[in-house]
Amino acid sequence: MTAEVAGGTTRGATGEPADGFAVETHELRKEFGRIVALDGLTMTVPRGEVFGLLGPNGAGKTTAVKLLLGLSRPTAGNGRVMGAPLGDVAARRRIGYLPELFRYQGWMTAREVLALHCELARLPRSEWEPEIRDALELVGLVDRADSRTETFSKGMQQRLGLAVALLGRPDLVLLDEPTSALDPVGRQDVRGIIGSLRDRGTTVILNSHLLTEVERVCDRVAIVDHGRVVAELSVAELTRERGVSVRVTGLDDVGRKVAARYAPARVDGEWLFVDGIAEADVPRLVGELVARGGAVHAVIPTRHTLEERFMSLLAQDGAGGADRPGADRPGADRPGADRPGADRPGADGPRPPGTPGTPEARP
Protein backbone atom coordinates (compact mmCIF):
# COMPACT_ATOMS: atom_id res chain seq x y z
CA MET A 1 0.00 0.00 0.00
CA THR A 2 1.48 3.33 -0.98
CA ALA A 3 0.33 6.79 -0.16
CA GLU A 4 -0.08 7.69 -3.76
CA VAL A 5 -1.77 5.20 -6.00
CA ALA A 6 -2.28 6.82 -9.36
CA GLY A 7 -5.66 5.65 -10.48
CA GLY A 8 -4.71 2.03 -9.95
CA THR A 9 -8.26 0.94 -9.35
CA THR A 10 -10.67 -1.28 -11.12
CA ARG A 11 -13.33 1.33 -10.58
CA GLY A 12 -11.92 4.65 -11.61
CA ALA A 13 -12.38 7.65 -9.43
CA THR A 14 -14.93 9.09 -11.76
CA GLY A 15 -16.84 5.88 -12.42
CA GLU A 16 -19.64 5.03 -10.01
CA PRO A 17 -18.68 2.15 -7.82
CA ALA A 18 -21.10 -0.73 -7.62
CA ASP A 19 -21.49 -0.49 -3.86
CA GLY A 20 -23.15 2.32 -2.01
CA PHE A 21 -20.36 3.07 0.39
CA ALA A 22 -18.55 6.36 0.40
CA VAL A 23 -15.98 4.95 2.80
CA GLU A 24 -15.16 1.46 3.87
CA THR A 25 -12.14 0.45 5.86
CA HIS A 26 -10.98 -2.90 7.05
CA GLU A 27 -8.67 -3.34 10.02
CA LEU A 28 -6.76 -0.12 9.34
CA ARG A 29 -3.75 0.06 11.57
CA LYS A 30 -1.34 2.91 11.98
CA GLU A 31 1.76 2.93 14.11
CA PHE A 32 4.06 5.85 14.74
CA GLY A 33 7.13 4.11 16.03
CA ARG A 34 5.96 2.33 19.14
CA ILE A 35 2.76 4.32 19.43
CA VAL A 36 -0.32 2.69 17.96
CA ALA A 37 -2.54 5.49 16.69
CA LEU A 38 -5.08 3.23 15.02
CA ASP A 39 -5.56 -0.34 16.10
CA GLY A 40 -7.72 -2.03 13.50
CA LEU A 41 -10.28 0.56 12.38
CA THR A 42 -13.13 -1.08 10.53
CA MET A 43 -16.06 1.04 9.44
CA THR A 44 -18.43 1.65 6.58
CA VAL A 45 -20.12 4.91 5.70
CA PRO A 46 -22.97 4.73 3.19
CA ARG A 47 -23.26 7.48 0.64
CA GLY A 48 -25.27 10.48 1.73
CA GLU A 49 -24.81 9.87 5.42
CA VAL A 50 -23.55 12.35 7.99
CA PHE A 51 -21.21 10.20 10.00
CA GLY A 52 -19.53 11.24 13.21
CA LEU A 53 -16.20 10.00 14.46
CA LEU A 54 -16.36 10.70 18.13
CA GLY A 55 -13.66 10.14 20.65
CA PRO A 56 -11.42 11.76 23.21
CA ASN A 57 -8.32 13.64 22.12
CA GLY A 58 -5.69 11.22 20.92
CA ALA A 59 -8.22 8.51 20.07
CA GLY A 60 -7.04 8.32 16.46
CA LYS A 61 -9.76 10.34 14.69
CA THR A 62 -7.41 12.66 12.82
CA THR A 63 -5.15 9.76 11.89
CA ALA A 64 -8.17 7.94 10.46
CA VAL A 65 -9.12 10.93 8.30
CA LYS A 66 -5.54 11.33 7.08
CA LEU A 67 -5.45 7.68 6.08
CA LEU A 68 -8.72 8.10 4.18
CA LEU A 69 -7.21 11.01 2.27
CA GLY A 70 -3.91 9.28 1.59
CA LEU A 71 -2.05 11.92 3.60
CA SER A 72 -0.73 9.07 5.70
CA ARG A 73 -0.14 5.41 4.88
CA PRO A 74 -1.62 2.60 6.92
CA THR A 75 0.79 0.22 8.59
CA ALA A 76 -1.69 -2.55 7.85
CA GLY A 77 -5.25 -2.99 6.62
CA ASN A 78 -6.98 -1.48 3.64
CA GLY A 79 -9.94 0.55 2.59
CA ARG A 80 -11.75 2.32 -0.21
CA VAL A 81 -12.91 5.90 -0.49
CA MET A 82 -15.51 6.74 -3.13
CA GLY A 83 -14.79 3.34 -4.63
CA ALA A 84 -11.07 3.93 -5.07
CA PRO A 85 -8.27 2.47 -2.94
CA LEU A 86 -6.85 4.61 -0.14
CA GLY A 87 -4.40 7.16 -1.46
CA ASP A 88 -5.89 7.35 -4.95
CA VAL A 89 -4.93 10.79 -6.22
CA ALA A 90 -7.76 11.13 -8.75
CA ALA A 91 -10.41 10.25 -6.15
CA ARG A 92 -9.45 13.39 -4.25
CA ARG A 93 -11.20 15.44 -6.92
CA ARG A 94 -14.44 14.43 -5.27
CA ILE A 95 -13.36 14.98 -1.69
CA GLY A 96 -13.39 18.17 0.34
CA TYR A 97 -11.28 18.37 3.48
CA LEU A 98 -11.03 20.76 6.39
CA PRO A 99 -7.91 19.87 8.39
CA GLU A 100 -7.89 20.13 12.14
CA LEU A 101 -4.75 22.24 11.89
CA PHE A 102 -5.61 24.75 9.26
CA ARG A 103 -3.73 27.67 7.84
CA TYR A 104 -3.97 29.29 4.46
CA GLN A 105 -1.46 31.37 2.55
CA GLY A 106 -1.40 34.54 4.64
CA TRP A 107 -0.33 36.72 1.72
CA MET A 108 -3.39 35.70 -0.28
CA THR A 109 -6.90 37.05 -0.01
CA ALA A 110 -9.74 34.67 0.81
CA ARG A 111 -10.87 34.87 -2.81
CA GLU A 112 -7.37 33.97 -4.04
CA VAL A 113 -7.12 31.01 -1.68
CA LEU A 114 -10.43 29.73 -3.02
CA ALA A 115 -9.28 30.28 -6.62
CA LEU A 116 -6.10 28.33 -5.88
CA HIS A 117 -8.13 25.43 -4.58
CA CYS A 118 -10.47 25.59 -7.58
CA GLU A 119 -7.36 25.21 -9.72
CA LEU A 120 -5.92 22.43 -7.57
CA ALA A 121 -9.26 20.61 -7.63
CA ARG A 122 -9.22 20.95 -11.45
CA LEU A 123 -12.56 22.72 -11.67
CA PRO A 124 -13.23 24.20 -15.12
CA ARG A 125 -12.26 27.87 -15.04
CA SER A 126 -15.78 28.95 -15.99
CA GLU A 127 -17.03 27.48 -12.69
CA TRP A 128 -14.54 29.24 -10.44
CA GLU A 129 -16.41 32.49 -10.01
CA PRO A 130 -19.82 31.04 -9.09
CA GLU A 131 -18.18 28.39 -6.91
CA ILE A 132 -16.15 30.99 -5.01
CA ARG A 133 -19.13 33.29 -4.63
CA ASP A 134 -21.37 30.50 -3.32
CA ALA A 135 -18.69 29.25 -0.92
CA LEU A 136 -18.06 32.75 0.46
CA GLU A 137 -21.78 33.30 0.94
CA LEU A 138 -22.27 29.95 2.61
CA VAL A 139 -19.64 30.59 5.26
CA GLY A 140 -20.40 34.29 5.65
CA LEU A 141 -17.12 35.71 4.40
CA VAL A 142 -18.39 37.82 1.49
CA ASP A 143 -17.41 41.06 3.24
CA ARG A 144 -13.85 39.88 3.79
CA ALA A 145 -13.34 38.15 0.45
CA ASP A 146 -10.60 40.56 -0.58
CA SER A 147 -8.76 40.75 2.74
CA ARG A 148 -5.52 38.93 3.24
CA THR A 149 -6.07 35.81 5.26
CA GLU A 150 -3.25 36.74 7.66
CA THR A 151 -5.61 39.42 8.97
CA PHE A 152 -8.28 36.80 9.74
CA SER A 153 -9.17 35.63 13.21
CA LYS A 154 -8.96 31.93 13.89
CA GLY A 155 -12.70 31.60 13.53
CA MET A 156 -12.63 33.34 10.14
CA GLN A 157 -9.79 31.10 9.03
CA GLN A 158 -11.90 28.12 9.99
CA ARG A 159 -14.82 29.50 7.99
CA LEU A 160 -12.47 29.92 5.04
CA GLY A 161 -11.29 26.33 5.53
CA LEU A 162 -14.87 25.19 5.40
CA ALA A 163 -15.41 27.17 2.19
CA VAL A 164 -12.29 25.53 0.71
CA ALA A 165 -13.61 22.10 1.66
CA LEU A 166 -16.97 22.76 -0.01
CA LEU A 167 -15.62 24.03 -3.36
CA GLY A 168 -16.75 22.08 -6.39
CA ARG A 169 -19.59 20.33 -4.57
CA PRO A 170 -17.56 17.32 -3.47
CA ASP A 171 -19.29 13.97 -2.95
CA LEU A 172 -17.48 13.41 0.32
CA VAL A 173 -16.57 16.08 2.84
CA LEU A 174 -14.19 15.33 5.71
CA LEU A 175 -14.39 17.86 8.52
CA ASP A 176 -11.83 17.49 11.28
CA GLU A 177 -13.05 19.40 14.34
CA PRO A 178 -14.77 22.01 12.15
CA THR A 179 -16.02 24.19 14.98
CA SER A 180 -12.98 24.18 17.23
CA ALA A 181 -12.32 27.89 16.69
CA LEU A 182 -15.89 29.07 16.30
CA ASP A 183 -18.19 30.95 18.64
CA PRO A 184 -21.73 29.64 19.29
CA VAL A 185 -23.11 31.52 16.29
CA GLY A 186 -20.41 30.02 14.08
CA ARG A 187 -21.18 26.56 15.42
CA GLN A 188 -24.84 27.06 14.62
CA ASP A 189 -23.85 28.10 11.08
CA VAL A 190 -21.73 24.99 10.65
CA ARG A 191 -24.59 22.80 11.78
CA GLY A 192 -26.75 24.50 9.16
CA ILE A 193 -24.10 23.96 6.48
CA ILE A 194 -23.80 20.27 7.35
CA GLY A 195 -27.58 20.02 7.19
CA SER A 196 -27.60 21.50 3.70
CA LEU A 197 -24.83 19.10 2.66
CA ARG A 198 -27.01 16.25 3.87
CA ASP A 199 -29.94 17.61 1.83
CA ARG A 200 -27.69 17.73 -1.20
CA GLY A 201 -26.79 14.07 -0.74
CA THR A 202 -23.19 14.74 0.20
CA THR A 203 -21.51 12.26 2.51
CA VAL A 204 -20.00 14.01 5.51
CA ILE A 205 -17.53 12.57 7.98
CA LEU A 206 -17.31 14.76 11.02
CA ASN A 207 -14.52 14.36 13.54
CA SER A 208 -15.31 15.79 16.88
CA HIS A 209 -14.85 15.45 20.58
CA LEU A 210 -17.87 17.71 21.12
CA LEU A 211 -20.68 15.31 21.88
CA THR A 212 -23.49 17.78 21.46
CA GLU A 213 -22.25 18.74 18.03
CA VAL A 214 -22.19 15.15 16.84
CA GLU A 215 -25.50 14.44 18.51
CA ARG A 216 -27.17 17.29 16.68
CA VAL A 217 -25.95 16.79 13.13
CA CYS A 218 -24.96 13.16 12.63
CA ASP A 219 -27.05 10.26 11.45
CA ARG A 220 -24.64 7.74 12.84
CA VAL A 221 -21.67 7.81 15.13
CA ALA A 222 -18.61 5.66 15.57
CA ILE A 223 -17.13 6.02 19.00
CA VAL A 224 -13.38 5.70 18.73
CA ASP A 225 -11.03 5.10 21.62
CA HIS A 226 -7.48 3.85 21.70
CA GLY A 227 -7.53 3.62 17.92
CA ARG A 228 -10.50 1.28 17.70
CA VAL A 229 -14.18 1.69 17.01
CA VAL A 230 -15.73 0.93 20.37
CA ALA A 231 -19.26 1.19 19.02
CA GLU A 232 -21.12 2.25 15.92
CA LEU A 233 -24.53 3.62 16.74
CA SER A 234 -27.38 5.56 15.28
CA VAL A 235 -27.87 8.84 17.07
CA ALA A 236 -31.66 8.56 16.93
CA GLU A 237 -31.59 5.20 18.64
CA LEU A 238 -29.12 6.38 21.20
CA THR A 239 -31.09 9.35 22.34
CA ARG A 240 -34.55 7.81 22.59
CA GLU A 241 -36.59 8.52 25.69
CA ARG A 242 -35.94 6.29 28.58
CA GLY A 243 -37.80 7.69 31.59
CA VAL A 244 -38.77 10.89 33.37
CA SER A 245 -37.30 13.31 35.83
CA VAL A 246 -39.76 14.95 38.16
CA ARG A 247 -39.00 18.00 40.27
CA VAL A 248 -41.18 17.48 43.29
CA THR A 249 -41.15 19.02 46.78
CA GLY A 250 -42.83 18.18 50.05
CA LEU A 251 -42.52 14.39 49.91
CA ASP A 252 -39.11 13.38 51.30
CA ASP A 253 -38.53 9.71 50.55
CA VAL A 254 -42.18 8.93 49.93
CA GLY A 255 -41.86 10.12 46.38
CA ARG A 256 -39.10 7.61 45.66
CA LYS A 257 -41.10 4.77 47.18
CA VAL A 258 -44.11 5.66 45.05
CA ALA A 259 -42.03 5.88 41.92
CA ALA A 260 -40.18 2.66 42.67
CA ARG A 261 -43.45 0.80 42.10
CA TYR A 262 -43.26 1.82 38.43
CA ALA A 263 -39.53 1.60 37.76
CA PRO A 264 -36.14 1.98 39.48
CA ALA A 265 -36.08 5.45 41.05
CA ARG A 266 -33.54 7.70 42.65
CA VAL A 267 -33.72 11.07 44.39
CA ASP A 268 -31.19 13.84 43.92
CA GLY A 269 -32.23 16.99 45.82
CA GLU A 270 -35.63 18.01 44.53
CA TRP A 271 -35.31 15.79 41.50
CA LEU A 272 -36.82 12.35 41.29
CA PHE A 273 -35.37 10.24 38.49
CA VAL A 274 -37.51 7.34 37.28
CA ASP A 275 -35.59 5.21 34.85
CA GLY A 276 -37.43 3.15 32.25
CA ILE A 277 -40.97 4.06 33.25
CA ALA A 278 -43.57 3.33 30.56
CA GLU A 279 -44.87 6.48 28.91
CA ALA A 280 -48.47 5.57 29.85
CA ASP A 281 -47.55 5.38 33.52
CA VAL A 282 -46.22 8.91 33.73
CA PRO A 283 -49.61 10.68 34.28
CA ARG A 284 -50.52 8.10 36.95
CA LEU A 285 -47.21 8.61 38.76
CA VAL A 286 -47.67 12.36 38.73
CA GLY A 287 -51.26 12.00 39.98
CA GLU A 288 -50.09 9.78 42.82
CA LEU A 289 -47.31 12.17 43.81
CA VAL A 290 -49.79 15.04 43.95
CA ALA A 291 -52.29 12.90 45.89
CA ARG A 292 -49.58 12.22 48.52
CA GLY A 293 -49.18 15.97 48.99
CA GLY A 294 -46.24 16.54 46.66
CA ALA A 295 -45.85 19.79 44.72
CA VAL A 296 -44.81 18.89 41.18
CA HIS A 297 -42.83 21.70 39.54
CA ALA A 298 -41.62 19.95 36.41
CA VAL A 299 -41.89 16.68 34.54
CA ILE A 300 -39.21 16.18 31.90
CA PRO A 301 -38.68 13.16 29.67
CA THR A 302 -35.20 11.73 30.18
CA ARG A 303 -33.17 10.62 27.20
CA HIS A 304 -29.97 8.74 26.87
CA THR A 305 -27.50 11.33 25.85
CA LEU A 306 -24.63 10.49 23.62
CA GLU A 307 -22.42 11.69 26.42
CA GLU A 308 -23.68 9.01 28.80
CA ARG A 309 -23.34 6.36 26.19
CA PHE A 310 -19.94 7.68 25.24
CA MET A 311 -18.69 7.61 28.79
CA SER A 312 -20.09 4.17 29.46
CA LEU A 313 -18.52 2.81 26.29
CA LEU A 314 -15.18 4.36 27.14
CA ALA A 315 -15.44 2.89 30.63
CA GLN A 316 -16.11 -0.53 29.11
CA ASP A 317 -13.19 -0.05 26.77
CA GLY A 318 -10.61 -0.76 29.41
CA ALA A 319 -9.60 2.23 31.43
CA GLY A 320 -11.98 4.49 29.58
CA GLY A 321 -9.30 7.07 29.14
CA ALA A 322 -8.48 7.00 32.83
CA ASP A 323 -4.80 7.21 31.94
CA ARG A 324 -5.29 10.45 30.13
CA PRO A 325 -4.99 13.83 31.74
CA GLY A 326 -8.28 15.19 32.91
CA ALA A 327 -8.24 18.00 30.38
CA ASP A 328 -8.49 15.49 27.57
CA ARG A 329 -11.57 13.84 28.86
CA PRO A 330 -14.85 14.68 27.29
CA GLY A 331 -16.43 15.84 30.49
CA ALA A 332 -13.57 18.08 31.42
CA ASP A 333 -14.20 20.73 28.81
CA ARG A 334 -17.90 20.62 29.51
CA PRO A 335 -19.10 19.60 26.07
CA GLY A 336 -22.66 19.92 27.26
CA ALA A 337 -22.23 23.47 28.38
CA ASP A 338 -23.95 24.99 25.37
CA ARG A 339 -26.79 22.52 25.48
CA PRO A 340 -30.21 23.45 26.84
CA GLY A 341 -30.53 21.89 30.22
CA ALA A 342 -26.85 22.07 30.93
CA ASP A 343 -27.60 23.88 34.13
CA ARG A 344 -29.86 21.15 35.39
CA PRO A 345 -28.74 18.55 37.83
CA GLY A 346 -26.56 15.87 36.41
CA ALA A 347 -26.40 17.52 33.02
CA ASP A 348 -22.74 18.22 32.80
CA GLY A 349 -19.77 16.05 33.34
CA PRO A 350 -19.48 12.34 33.05
CA ARG A 351 -21.41 10.00 35.27
CA PRO A 352 -20.90 6.34 35.90
CA PRO A 353 -22.64 4.07 33.44
CA GLY A 354 -26.05 2.85 34.43
CA THR A 355 -27.01 5.81 36.59
CA PRO A 356 -30.14 7.68 35.70
CA GLY A 357 -29.80 10.06 32.85
CA THR A 358 -30.04 13.70 32.18
CA PRO A 359 -33.36 15.46 31.99
CA GLU A 360 -32.94 16.48 28.42
CA ALA A 361 -35.08 19.04 26.69
CA ARG A 362 -33.89 18.63 23.13
CA PRO A 363 -34.92 21.40 20.79
Place this chain on the structure above:
Amino acid sequence: MSGIASILIVARLTLREAFRRRLLWALVGLTVLIVLLTAWGFSRLAEASPVTGPLEMLAMSQVLVMLAFMFSFVLTMTAVFAASPAIGPEIENGLLLAVLARPIRRGEVLLGRWLGLAAILIGYAMVAGYLEIGAVAWATGYLPADPVLAPPYLATEALVLLTLAIVFSTRIASVAGGAVAVVAYGLAWMGGILGGVGSTLDSPVLRGAGVVARLILPSDVLWRGSMFALSPTDSVLQSAGVGADTFRISPFFAGSPPSPLWLAWCVVWTVGTLGVGIFLLRRREL
Protein backbone atom coordinates in the same frame (compact mmCIF):
# COMPACT_ATOMS: atom_id res chain seq x y z
CA MET B 1 0.11 15.89 -18.49
CA SER B 2 -1.80 16.49 -15.30
CA GLY B 3 1.46 16.06 -13.42
CA ILE B 4 3.07 18.93 -15.32
CA ALA B 5 -0.04 21.05 -14.82
CA SER B 6 0.17 20.43 -11.07
CA ILE B 7 3.87 21.33 -11.00
CA LEU B 8 3.12 24.55 -12.86
CA ILE B 9 0.31 25.48 -10.45
CA VAL B 10 2.72 25.23 -7.51
CA ALA B 11 5.52 26.98 -9.41
CA ARG B 12 3.22 29.90 -10.23
CA LEU B 13 2.10 30.03 -6.61
CA THR B 14 5.75 30.22 -5.52
CA LEU B 15 6.47 33.03 -7.96
CA ARG B 16 3.39 34.97 -6.87
CA GLU B 17 4.43 34.60 -3.26
CA ALA B 18 7.91 35.93 -4.04
CA PHE B 19 6.39 38.95 -5.79
CA ARG B 20 3.80 39.52 -3.09
CA ARG B 21 6.27 39.17 -0.27
CA ARG B 22 8.56 41.61 -2.05
CA LEU B 23 11.49 39.16 -2.18
CA LEU B 24 11.98 39.93 -5.86
CA TRP B 25 11.72 43.66 -5.38
CA ALA B 26 14.28 43.55 -2.60
CA LEU B 27 16.69 41.63 -4.83
CA VAL B 28 16.12 43.89 -7.83
CA GLY B 29 16.53 47.04 -5.72
CA LEU B 30 19.76 45.87 -4.13
CA THR B 31 21.15 44.73 -7.47
CA VAL B 32 20.48 48.04 -9.18
CA LEU B 33 22.17 49.77 -6.26
CA ILE B 34 25.22 47.49 -6.41
CA VAL B 35 25.55 47.81 -10.19
CA LEU B 36 25.35 51.61 -10.01
CA LEU B 37 27.90 51.76 -7.21
CA THR B 38 30.35 49.41 -8.90
CA ALA B 39 29.98 51.20 -12.25
CA TRP B 40 30.84 54.45 -10.51
CA GLY B 41 33.77 52.82 -8.64
CA PHE B 42 35.18 51.17 -11.76
CA SER B 43 34.94 54.37 -13.78
CA ARG B 44 36.91 56.21 -11.05
CA LEU B 45 39.46 53.38 -11.03
CA ALA B 46 39.82 53.48 -14.82
CA GLU B 47 40.32 57.26 -14.69
CA ALA B 48 43.14 56.85 -12.17
CA SER B 49 44.87 54.00 -14.00
CA PRO B 50 43.48 53.13 -17.43
CA VAL B 51 43.01 49.39 -18.07
CA THR B 52 45.28 49.04 -21.05
CA GLY B 53 48.19 46.69 -20.23
CA PRO B 54 47.87 42.96 -19.54
CA LEU B 55 48.69 43.33 -15.82
CA GLU B 56 45.93 45.90 -15.36
CA MET B 57 43.60 43.51 -17.18
CA LEU B 58 44.63 40.69 -14.83
CA ALA B 59 43.90 42.91 -11.85
CA MET B 60 40.55 43.94 -13.37
CA SER B 61 39.58 40.29 -13.94
CA GLN B 62 40.30 39.55 -10.27
CA VAL B 63 38.08 42.40 -9.16
CA LEU B 64 35.35 41.14 -11.47
CA VAL B 65 35.67 37.58 -10.12
CA MET B 66 35.46 38.94 -6.57
CA LEU B 67 32.27 40.75 -7.55
CA ALA B 68 30.97 37.54 -9.08
CA PHE B 69 31.88 35.76 -5.86
CA MET B 70 29.75 38.21 -3.94
CA PHE B 71 26.84 37.69 -6.34
CA SER B 72 27.35 33.93 -6.15
CA PHE B 73 27.20 34.16 -2.35
CA VAL B 74 24.03 36.26 -2.46
CA LEU B 75 22.46 33.86 -4.95
CA THR B 76 23.28 30.72 -3.03
CA MET B 77 22.15 32.23 0.28
CA THR B 78 18.92 33.37 -1.38
CA ALA B 79 18.50 29.84 -2.71
CA VAL B 80 19.11 28.28 0.71
CA PHE B 81 16.94 30.66 2.70
CA ALA B 82 14.09 30.58 0.20
CA ALA B 83 14.16 26.78 -0.09
CA SER B 84 14.69 25.80 3.56
CA PRO B 85 11.16 26.72 4.66
CA ALA B 86 9.60 25.58 1.37
CA ILE B 87 8.23 22.19 2.41
CA GLY B 88 8.67 21.08 6.03
CA PRO B 89 7.40 24.15 7.87
CA GLU B 90 4.44 24.33 5.51
CA ILE B 91 3.52 20.79 6.51
CA GLU B 92 3.97 21.58 10.19
CA ASN B 93 1.84 24.71 10.16
CA GLY B 94 -0.94 23.03 8.20
CA LEU B 95 -0.52 25.02 4.99
CA LEU B 96 0.29 22.01 2.84
CA LEU B 97 -2.34 19.69 4.33
CA ALA B 98 -5.17 21.32 2.45
CA VAL B 99 -3.11 21.43 -0.74
CA LEU B 100 -2.02 17.79 -0.57
CA ALA B 101 -5.61 16.69 0.00
CA ARG B 102 -6.24 17.82 -3.58
CA PRO B 103 -5.49 15.64 -6.61
CA ILE B 104 -1.78 16.48 -6.56
CA ARG B 105 1.17 14.24 -5.70
CA ARG B 106 3.73 15.20 -3.12
CA GLY B 107 6.48 15.00 -5.73
CA GLU B 108 4.61 17.52 -7.86
CA VAL B 109 4.48 19.95 -4.95
CA LEU B 110 8.23 19.58 -4.40
CA LEU B 111 9.06 19.98 -8.09
CA GLY B 112 6.71 22.95 -8.37
CA ARG B 113 8.38 24.67 -5.43
CA TRP B 114 11.80 23.91 -6.95
CA LEU B 115 10.78 25.20 -10.36
CA GLY B 116 9.32 28.44 -9.01
CA LEU B 117 12.38 29.21 -6.91
CA ALA B 118 14.68 28.17 -9.76
CA ALA B 119 12.94 30.62 -12.08
CA ILE B 120 13.53 33.42 -9.57
CA LEU B 121 17.21 32.54 -9.13
CA ILE B 122 17.87 32.16 -12.85
CA GLY B 123 16.13 35.43 -13.64
CA TYR B 124 18.01 37.24 -10.91
CA ALA B 125 21.40 35.75 -11.89
CA MET B 126 20.92 36.65 -15.54
CA VAL B 127 19.76 40.22 -14.99
CA ALA B 128 22.30 40.99 -12.25
CA GLY B 129 25.17 39.16 -13.99
CA TYR B 130 24.80 40.77 -17.41
CA LEU B 131 24.17 44.21 -15.89
CA GLU B 132 27.35 43.96 -13.83
CA ILE B 133 29.52 42.68 -16.70
CA GLY B 134 28.05 45.42 -18.90
CA ALA B 135 28.71 48.08 -16.26
CA VAL B 136 32.36 47.01 -15.91
CA ALA B 137 32.83 46.94 -19.69
CA TRP B 138 31.29 50.41 -19.96
CA ALA B 139 33.40 51.85 -17.15
CA THR B 140 36.77 50.24 -17.95
CA GLY B 141 36.56 48.68 -21.40
CA TYR B 142 37.48 45.28 -19.91
CA LEU B 143 35.65 42.22 -21.29
CA PRO B 144 36.38 38.77 -19.81
CA ALA B 145 36.98 35.61 -21.85
CA ASP B 146 33.36 34.52 -21.96
CA PRO B 147 30.96 37.18 -20.71
CA VAL B 148 27.92 35.30 -22.02
CA LEU B 149 28.49 32.08 -20.07
CA ALA B 150 29.34 33.56 -16.66
CA PRO B 151 25.76 34.35 -15.47
CA PRO B 152 24.38 30.91 -16.47
CA TYR B 153 27.18 29.29 -14.46
CA LEU B 154 26.30 31.47 -11.45
CA ALA B 155 22.62 30.58 -11.83
CA THR B 156 23.22 26.84 -12.03
CA GLU B 157 25.52 26.99 -9.00
CA ALA B 158 22.60 28.50 -7.08
CA LEU B 159 20.31 25.74 -8.39
CA VAL B 160 22.59 23.12 -6.86
CA LEU B 161 22.21 24.77 -3.45
CA LEU B 162 18.48 25.24 -4.04
CA THR B 163 18.18 21.51 -4.68
CA LEU B 164 20.12 20.60 -1.55
CA ALA B 165 18.14 22.99 0.67
CA ILE B 166 14.73 21.98 -0.66
CA VAL B 167 15.53 18.31 -0.13
CA PHE B 168 16.66 19.08 3.44
CA SER B 169 13.40 20.97 3.93
CA THR B 170 11.39 17.79 3.42
CA ARG B 171 12.74 16.38 6.66
CA ILE B 172 14.87 18.84 8.62
CA ALA B 173 13.66 21.94 10.46
CA SER B 174 14.24 24.99 8.26
CA VAL B 175 16.92 26.68 10.39
CA ALA B 176 18.93 23.47 10.74
CA GLY B 177 18.48 22.58 7.06
CA GLY B 178 19.57 26.05 5.99
CA ALA B 179 22.61 25.99 8.26
CA VAL B 180 23.69 22.55 7.03
CA ALA B 181 23.29 23.66 3.40
CA VAL B 182 25.42 26.77 4.01
CA VAL B 183 28.14 24.70 5.71
CA ALA B 184 28.04 22.19 2.84
CA TYR B 185 28.40 25.05 0.38
CA GLY B 186 31.43 26.40 2.25
CA LEU B 187 33.04 22.97 2.41
CA ALA B 188 32.47 22.37 -1.29
CA TRP B 189 34.10 25.72 -2.04
CA MET B 190 37.06 24.90 0.17
CA GLY B 191 37.26 21.46 -1.43
CA GLY B 192 37.49 23.13 -4.83
CA ILE B 193 40.34 25.37 -3.67
CA LEU B 194 42.18 22.38 -2.19
CA GLY B 195 41.69 20.49 -5.46
CA GLY B 196 43.09 23.47 -7.37
CA VAL B 197 46.11 23.69 -5.06
CA GLY B 198 46.50 19.91 -5.43
CA SER B 199 46.65 20.28 -9.20
CA THR B 200 49.25 23.07 -9.00
CA LEU B 201 51.42 21.18 -6.48
CA ASP B 202 50.70 17.85 -8.17
CA SER B 203 49.40 16.36 -4.90
CA PRO B 204 47.09 13.36 -5.51
CA VAL B 205 45.65 13.57 -1.96
CA LEU B 206 44.55 17.20 -2.31
CA ARG B 207 43.30 16.59 -5.82
CA GLY B 208 41.32 13.61 -4.54
CA ALA B 209 39.80 15.72 -1.76
CA GLY B 210 38.68 18.23 -4.38
CA VAL B 211 37.09 15.49 -6.49
CA VAL B 212 35.23 13.99 -3.51
CA ALA B 213 33.94 17.41 -2.46
CA ARG B 214 32.63 18.05 -5.97
CA LEU B 215 31.01 14.63 -6.17
CA ILE B 216 29.17 15.25 -2.91
CA LEU B 217 28.10 18.80 -3.78
CA PRO B 218 29.01 19.94 -7.29
CA SER B 219 28.44 23.66 -6.67
CA ASP B 220 32.18 24.33 -6.99
CA VAL B 221 32.25 22.80 -10.49
CA LEU B 222 29.90 25.56 -11.61
CA TRP B 223 31.61 28.27 -9.57
CA ARG B 224 34.88 27.39 -11.33
CA GLY B 225 32.94 27.61 -14.60
CA SER B 226 31.94 31.18 -13.85
CA MET B 227 35.50 32.04 -12.73
CA PHE B 228 36.83 30.67 -16.01
CA ALA B 229 34.25 32.64 -17.98
CA LEU B 230 35.30 35.85 -16.17
CA SER B 231 39.05 35.23 -16.60
CA PRO B 232 41.12 37.27 -18.99
CA THR B 233 41.53 35.90 -22.51
CA ASP B 234 44.48 33.62 -23.36
CA SER B 235 46.26 36.38 -25.27
CA VAL B 236 46.16 38.64 -22.20
CA LEU B 237 47.55 35.83 -20.03
CA GLN B 238 50.33 35.08 -22.51
CA SER B 239 51.40 38.67 -22.82
CA ALA B 240 51.37 39.05 -19.01
CA GLY B 241 54.25 36.51 -18.83
CA VAL B 242 55.54 35.83 -15.29
CA GLY B 243 52.65 37.82 -13.78
CA ALA B 244 50.26 35.26 -15.19
CA ASP B 245 52.12 32.36 -13.53
CA THR B 246 51.56 33.87 -10.08
CA PHE B 247 47.99 34.53 -11.11
CA ARG B 248 47.32 30.87 -11.95
CA ILE B 249 47.60 29.71 -8.33
CA SER B 250 45.05 32.26 -7.08
CA PRO B 251 41.91 30.64 -5.62
CA PHE B 252 39.98 33.13 -7.74
CA PHE B 253 41.31 31.81 -11.03
CA ALA B 254 40.27 28.83 -13.12
CA GLY B 255 42.49 27.85 -16.02
CA SER B 256 39.96 25.63 -17.75
CA PRO B 257 36.18 25.28 -18.00
CA PRO B 258 34.45 22.37 -16.24
CA SER B 259 34.70 19.19 -18.32
CA PRO B 260 31.53 17.87 -19.98
CA LEU B 261 31.72 14.91 -17.60
CA TRP B 262 31.58 17.20 -14.55
CA LEU B 263 28.71 19.18 -16.11
CA ALA B 264 26.88 15.90 -16.72
CA TRP B 265 27.50 15.00 -13.06
CA CYS B 266 25.88 18.29 -12.02
CA VAL B 267 22.76 17.31 -13.95
CA VAL B 268 22.76 13.74 -12.61
CA TRP B 269 23.35 15.00 -9.05
CA THR B 270 20.48 17.49 -9.30
CA VAL B 271 18.01 15.00 -10.74
CA GLY B 272 19.09 12.29 -8.29
CA THR B 273 18.91 14.61 -5.27
CA LEU B 274 15.44 15.79 -6.28
CA GLY B 275 14.49 12.10 -6.58
CA VAL B 276 15.73 11.52 -3.04
CA GLY B 277 13.71 14.54 -1.91
CA ILE B 278 10.54 13.19 -3.52
CA PHE B 279 11.16 9.80 -1.90
CA LEU B 280 11.69 11.40 1.52
CA LEU B 281 8.59 13.59 1.18
CA ARG B 282 6.46 10.63 0.13
CA ARG B 283 7.60 8.67 3.15
CA ARG B 284 6.95 11.53 5.52
CA GLU B 285 3.97 11.42 7.85
CA LEU B 286 1.77 14.47 7.45
